[in-house]
Every structure is written in C-alpha cells, then in structure tokens.
Amino acid sequence: MEYVIEMLDIRKEFGGFVANDDITLQLRPQEIHALLGENGAGKSTLMSVLFGLYSPDGGEIRVRGEKVNITNPNLANELGIGMVHQHFKLIHNFTVTENIILGMEKTKKGQIDLKSAAQEIAALSEKYNLNVDPNAKIEDISVGMQQRVEILKMLYRHAEILIFDEPTAVLTPQEIEELMQIMKRLVAEGKSIILITHKLAEIKEVADRCTVIRRGKYIDTVNVGEVNENELAALMVGREVSFVVDKGPATPGADVLKIEHLTVKDSRGLKVVNDLKLSVREGEILGIAGIDGNGQEELVEAIAGLRKIESGKIELLGTDLTKMPIRKRTQTGIGHIPADRHKHGLVLDFLLSENMVLQNYYEAPYSKTGILNQKAITDYSERLTAEFDVRSAHGIKSSARSMSGGNQQKAIIAREVDRSPKFLIASQPTRGLDVGAIEFIHSKLIEERDKNRAVLLISFELDEVLNVSDRIAVICEGKIVAVLDADKTNEKELGYLMAGGKYEGGMTHE
Amino acid sequence: MNKKLANFNWRKILIPIFSIISAFIIGAIIIAASGKNPLDAFSALFSGIFGNTYYIGEWLFRSVPIILTGLAVAFAFRTGLFNIGAPGQLAMGGLTAVVIGIFVQLPWFFHMPLMIIGGGLAGFLWGLIPGILKARYRVHEVVVSIMLNYTALYFVNYAILKFIPNPTNPAQSAAMQPSATLNVPGITELVAAIFPNSRLNFGFLIAIAACIIFAFIINKTSFGYELRAVGLNPSAAEYAGMKVNRNIALSMAIAGAFAGIAGAIYMTSLGKIDVEQGLTGYYLLGFDGIAVALLGNSTGVGVFLSALLLGGLKAGAASMQAFAQVPAEIVEIMSSLILLFVASGYFFERILDKRAIKKLHKIRQQKVEVSE
C-alpha cells in the first residue's frame, strides 16, 4: 500500500453550492502533506469529510487501501484519524487530563482512574516533547499549550493520521517554531500528517508534498522541494501575488486620536497599560508592534469601550471618550475590527445579513420605529458582500458560522469600513488569512488612509506592521517605548525595542 | 446524501417527532406490562382529546395556560436565560387578576383587559427581580427564580386567607364580580354553539395573539434582534454597543409577563383561586412551559403546537382512566419522556453509530508498509 489515506474525487455540496469539486488527496505514510488554498477554498470541508463530520456527495475514501464510509467522527477515531480543529474543542474549567480522557474514561472500581490516565498522558507528552502538565487547568494555559492538549488528545486515542487545520493561525512565532519541531517528531515516530495552512514559509519548512485547491477545485499536487513560495502562491490564488504592499506616501494631518496617561488593568487586576501616551493622525496608518501580552489587547479594548479606564484620557477629534458608552463611541466615529472575530466580531448563529447590520440595525433605514426593515437590510448586505467580495454558500442568507474565516473577516471589515469611521482600529486584521485575502485587506486599510482617515493597526506579524504602517509605535510593558517612521526602521530594531532594549526607564513589573 | 445542511432543518422537526413516537411506544409497553391493552388505552386517550366537540373545546381550554407559560420560558431562552420561575410569575399574575376581579367594579369590556394587563404587569415585576439580580450581580436566574416560586406560592395562599377570604369555604378566595369574566358577547355564544358545555373561552384567542406578538417581537423588531444577539453572543452584543444588562433584565421581565397573563386567564376562567390546588397546580403549569418551549424549539409556532400536544395528553388522560382503567399518570410519564428524548436528541444518533464502529475496527488493525 502506497497510501494511508486516499480521498478520490471527493465532492461536497451545500445546497447547490459546490465546496469540494472532485478533489483528490493522497497521503503517504510518514509524510507531512500540506493542503493549501485560499480562505473558503474548501480545505476545512474536505477534512471534515475525512473526519466524518460531513458525508461526501461523491467520490470515495480509502484508508490503508480499504474503501470506507466514514459517517461520523467516532468512526474516524476508530480508523486512527485524529484532527486538531481550527477552533479548539476543550472544556475550560477541566484539567488537561480530564479533557483528554473525555468520552473514553477508564474506570477502576466504578471510579474514573484519573491517576493512571495522567501518567499515561505525561509519558506521551515526554515522548513527543510537548511539555504539557497533565494537571493544569485549560483556562490557565496558553493557546499554544491548549493546542498541544488537542495533539495529546489524538495521540491518547492512538491516532496514526493527524489532521491539523490551520494550527499556526493562533500561535506566536516562537510557538510556531516549536510546533514545526513537534510535527517532525510525530512523523519520525510513524505518524502521517495533513497540514492545512496558508503560510507558504511553513510549507517550505516542514511539508514533503503539497496539494493545492482553489475555489473548491483540485489544482495540483507538488513536491515542496521543487517549487518556491511565489510559485505556490500563484498556484493557490490563480494569479501572481505581490508580496510587497503597494502604497504611496502618507499625507498625515491633525491628530484624530489622542491618548494621555492611560492606565488600564487586565482581568486579573494588573496594570497592563501603564501611563501610556499615543496619538494617531488623520491620513496615516499607525502600527503597534509588540510582543503578545504587552497591553495591546487592553489598549484596544479601552479605546473601543470594552474595558474600563483606570485613569488618563482618550480623545477622539477633541471629544473626550473616557466615560462614553460604546454605542456613542461608534457614532462619534470609531470603526473596530476586533482581534477575536468569533467572540466580538460576529454573532455566529446569525445570518450574514444580520451580522452586516450589527452596528446600525437600530437606525433608519434598517429599522423604523423599532421595526426591522428586511428589504433595506437585504439590499445593504447584498451591496457590501459584492463590494468586498465576501463569498459564502448561500449568499447573505448563509449563517456566519458556516463561512470560512477569511470571508468572515472580510464581512467584518466591510461592515466597519463602510460606515466611514474617522478612526479605524484594525486588530490582527489578517490573522489566519491567506495571501490573497491579506493583500485585499491591506489595500482596504490603505484606501481608508488615503481617504484621510486615521488607522490604528495592531499585529503580531512584524512584516505586516512594517509593510502597512506609516509610523510604528513600539509597545512594551504597557508603555509606548518608541515611535518610529516605518521606512526608517527594520525588523531587527523593532525586535530589540519590543524586547525592552534601549529603553532605560525602570522596567518594573506591577 | 448531503448530511449536515440538508438535515439541518429536518433535524429540528425530526427529533420532536421521533421523541413523541418513542414516548408512545414506551407508554404502550408500560400499559401492557400493567396488564391493560395499550390500543384500548390510546383510543380512549384520543377520543378524550377529539372524540366530540366538547372534548375538543376542553382540550383547547387546557392548552391555554401552557401556551403562555411556554412562551414565558421560550422568550427567556432566546436571550440565553432559563426562566424556571414561571410558576411564581403565574401565581402572582393570577392573584393580581383575582384581586382586580373582586375589588374593582367596571363594565366587562374594561374589567377583563384590566385583569389581563394587571396579571401581565405582576408577572413582569416578578420576572424583573431575577432579571435585575442577574444583570447587576450575576446571581444565577435559576436560583433566584426557584426561591421566588416558593415565595409567590406561599404569599398567594397567605393573601387568600388574609385579604380575600371566602366566608363559606376557607380553602378558596372570595368570588369575583360578575363582570370579571372572559366572556365576550358574540364569541361566547359562538363557542357554546361549536363546543357545547366546554370551558373554552376568549383566553384562547389571547394565547394565539401572544404567540403572534412573541414571534413578531423576536423576529421583526430591533429589540428582538438585540435580544437574540445578547442570547447568542453577549460579547458581540456588547461590542456592538447593546445594553446587555438591560436586555437581560427586560427579557426576564417580559418572560414573566407571559406567565403572569397565563395566571390571569387561568384564575379568571376558574372564577377564583383555590388554596389546595396551589402549589402543585402552578408548578405543573409552569414546568409544562419548559417542556413546551424545548419541544417547540422556542419559536412562536413551535410553542403553540407543542402546547396543544401536551394539553391534549392532559385532556385525554381522564378519559383514558375512565374508559380504559389506565391511570392518568401514565400521561405524565409520557410527556416527561418526550421532554427527555428531545433534550437528549443526539442519543438517537449514537445508537446508530455503534454498529458501524465495530465493522470499521478491523480495517484499523491492518498494517501499512512504508514504501520509500
């Protein structure tokens, strides 16, 4: 048998919309096989078919040469197929061990045998260098660690074929590097891996072969060693992609947002934004560079009104925002593309059209005297989805949950940008998106800037901060430690500043 | 077959239907085990529901309060809250209506609306208490509502004895004014002609109107949009500038108003409040609302249909007992089973899966040679 998994001519339709159009993917034993495609290309759908979440409308699946009919995830588990989903499925107030054994608890005298399970998990963790504490609670460990718990969950179930759905989208660069090592280790120990990712560099680093799909169609399977990143990008998008952000010089004007002496506490009560000072001018993109957890998130929440301000002042066009309710801020001119699109950006169980009016459902023409105007909502959503190329299976009547991440993000951006806010917050706007979508979103941000609006960009990707911003503010331990012109600095200098270098004030922890 | 999507709407309907059928099957087994013929029992049950126009009228009459308590639970569900306080809200609404019915003198066309509105308002306020405690202090609405249920039920008993005693019967309240009825000239005669002798009255139309209002608020208004957003994702609702806490409090209060109206109609139909019937009676009506809301998937139409189903079972139970000598309690068992099955709908899927798992197990064992 040459292949552990063969998906042959797989077809999957969602009520007439073809998400997978006769796609073939063959996985060799002990290979890392990348599955590459734009957001909404149908990658998650294809893997859901393999994992038994969807039953295919055509084609066949062979596992170890044998034709199988995987109608639900339990069968997939039985066949040794495990999956780390794009969004983790963990119970937050359970421990690592409890989460892992959930559904297959071993009992001793009628009681769950947590102790031996924990030992087994510790042993697995050791074997694959995962460094996971079996007794830690999920809510206390980082996202990267949670992902490892998901990996352990598969290993504990003796999975041989591991599917990773965009595993690096939620990780920091350091964690990504470690994950790559873990995957290599897994393969060395006999596992076979399907890796979904948009990040071409990652494919180059770990994958042996790569299958490319585009808009539901199979394009090609290539040996990764024989192609470069540009060729991969072109295969994926169907045209040449420019990796350089194309923008003219900024013509900044007066201050739009002014922050002075801002102090904000995080959920644990620690001062994570500490006496921060910052201003953003019209007609510029100000990027914030910083290592995750240095107060970026809380800063954004304080500006948007989602978090209480301890002291200090935020002014938008001369109006004091400090005590203003959220709705009022929105009306004063803030657009907010939130970092967590599932938590804040969308009501996942609403239709796309309902999500499109999330910020203005109460105003004419979308409501009149408290009654929703369906026609106005429909027309507006149709226009926005067309303008921003938001793709979904059933148009504006798709539930937001069924849409791919990139299209969810485009929908949020359409909603926030179309209101023409004078000040736009873009928090991790391209996290988890493919190069085509990233290019599109960057061009939208620059378009806003060129309409003389102020844009605040927060991103953990230094590349993005450097390429898109006009000025860069470096945040470290809740303070802005430097503000630099984007074209006069580089990754090295930023990295140094982000880590607290050069800054000579007291770097004491609160 | 295209499973997830094609089944999406199907599942919502299939699970209740499946549950109802299963409940009947198990009910039949229990009846058979007790030595009676299930077919006789069910035929007595059904003829007790729509055997003649009197039965039909009684069936609809009995469904009225559970339609309304169903709405009371469903409304809160849509906002992500669990309104287990319908019994208390119903009791307070009923008491208020009876007090208005006893002490206020008005022509019927003012008196009846006043009692209904008064009952709704009392339920509204009684629901507002857990609503505010939840919104302000994050106290769980279930805990508060359960305590308020007892408070309301004992308060009602106390109030009957203390303020509106019946001189001839200590277990009942005083009688209401003749104008305090749900008789509407024209409609009452019409109902009497179609459903002779049954107690069906104008309350049924109020319940239908309540279902329509429910669906309208939830689906067509910007307020309903907010309520749904808060229920489905409070963080996103907050992000969009909605007043999450205000919506939580209001949602419990409006839910309470539906239950309060249920109480007003129920007591007004009976013409008085009964101390003895108190506790268990209100509890059953309130908790049936939970079953109805679950079974009806918290939609206006769904609640209406499920309430008719449950109301039917209750209405037919007496006939079953009388004509087939099968205890009426079997109906309670069956309605509980329906609820249990709906709540654990996925259980059915699991059973189907088990067999397939075994078959695939051996493929798993096969070795793959590494070819390189």
Ligand SMILES: Nc1ncnc2c1ncn2[C@@H]1O[C@H](COP(=O)(O)OP(=O)(O)O)[C@@H](O)[C@H]1O
């Ligand atoms: N359950 C579903 N119902 C309807 N449409 C869906 C569903 N799941 C995915 N889709 C649609 O199928 C397409 C492919 O989605 P997906 O497989 O998630 O893409 P990706 O390649 O980004 O993982 C998208 O346009 C998405 O909107």
Ligand SMILES: [Mg+2]
């Ligand atoms: Mg995906």
